[in-house]
Amino acid sequence: MKRIYRFLAVGLLLLILGGGYFFANLTIFARTFIQLNTSQKVNHTPFNNRLNMQCDKADNSVSKLASSHFRLVNWNVHKGQDKGWQEDLARLSKQADFVLLQEATQHQNLNTFSTALFVSSFSFKDLLSGVKTFTKTQPEWYCGGGVAEPLIQIPKVASVMSFSLEKDASLLLINVHLINFEWGISAYQTQLEQLFSFVENHQGPIIMSGDFNAWNEHRLNLVNNLMQKYGLDSVALSQDERVRFLGYPLDYIFTRGVKVVSATSEVVTSSDHNPLLVEFELE
Numbered sequence: 339m340k341r342i343y344r345f346l347a348v349g350l351l352l353l354i355l356g357g358g359y360f361f362a363n364l365t366i367f368a369r370t371f372i373q374l375n376t377s378q379k380v381n382h383t384p385f386n387n388r389l390n391m392q393c394d395k396a397d398n399s400v401s402k403l404a405s406s407h408f409r410l411v412n413w414n415v416h417k418g419q420d421k422g423w424q425e426d427l428a429r430l431s432k433q434a435d436f437v438l439l440q441e442a443t444q445h446q447n448l449n450t451f452s453t454a455l456f457v458s459s460f461s462f463k464d465l466l467s468g469v470k471t472f473t474k475t476q477p478e479w480y481c482g483g484g485v486a487e488p489l490i491q492i493p494k495v496a497s498v499m500s501f502s503l504e505k506d507a508s509l510l511l512i513n514v515h516l517i518n519f520e521w522g523i524s525a526y527q528t529q530l531e532q533l534f535s536f537v538e539n540h541q542g543p544i545i546m547s548g549d550f551n552a553w554n555e556h557r558l559n560l561v562n563n564l565m566q567k568y569g570l571d572s573v574a575l576s577q578d579e580r581v582r583f584l585g586y587p588l589d590y591i592f593t594r595g596v597k598v599v600s601a602t603s604e605v606v607t608s609s610d611h612n613p614l615l616v617e618f619e620l621e
Contacts, residue, residue: 364461366492380400382394391483395479396478400475404475408435409436411431411615413439413609413611413612413613414588414589414609415446416609416610417467418442423608436471437472438547441549444466453475454470460493471497477511478502480497480500481497482497486525487525495515497512511547512544518551537568545593550588554586572592576600580612588611596618596619599618601617
């Protein structure tokens with residue numbers, strides 16, 4: 339019995355020391371870090387945010403999306419901690435028009451894209467982590483924000499971008515990384531409702547993609563009910579290699595006003611998630 343107590347005491351001590359080391363090197367930002375890098379020099383002005391989202395819009399008109407046919411990659415890159423992510427990211431993005439990353443850092447960069455929006459809520463040992471979206475056209479407006487994880491208080495973040503189309507329409511592109519460390523769905527629902535505040539008034543095509551952390555029936559039902567309410571459909575993958583937890587896929591792509599030409603996923607060893615690849619046309 340004494341050995342068991344000694345073992346538990348050592349385990350508790352290691353847990354406390356590990357937690358102390360983690361939080362000593364953790365910085366949670368008081369205000370969400372949002373950085374838009376673009377080759378086009380356009381000034382931006384803040385506008386009224388929605389449910390704690392920070393938003394900016396271009397002061398001048400921006401280029402419209404030149405095509406109605408696009409390729410999109412969605413991938414949680416695990417903060418670039420796994421060997422080979424650079425090669426896989428370069429390969430996957432080669433034919434893409436949009437690349438949506440979760441658990442991205444300041445080190446995931448793609449020079450072939452003219453625009454990159456990075457949204458982060460924290461840094462660990464000076465390494466920022468969040469969602470990053472690469473595009474070849476500058477957005478007419480964009481937003482970023484997050485909701486704190488109930489247990490560890492690190493906000494999970496998402497970004498929203500609007501791209502101008504012909505006939506005064508626009509494409510809404512949402513890159514999400516949803517709450518994970520919560521057994522209930524209160525904070526999870528808050529974050530989803532934050533994002534759907536953009537969806538409910540949007541009249542054009544929509545793509546919502548990312549790591550939904552929908553790892554139980556309650557979470558998945560909430561996601562599906564909201565998607566059904568606002569007319570978004572889940573993209574079916576011809577080859578479904580998505581990572582699962584408790585039997586539930588974590589990564590999804592939902593669309594509205596979009597015709598899916600092809601959709602698949604592939605196995606990689608350069609992250610703990612597998613990338614999703616979609617080819618689509620605007621309806």
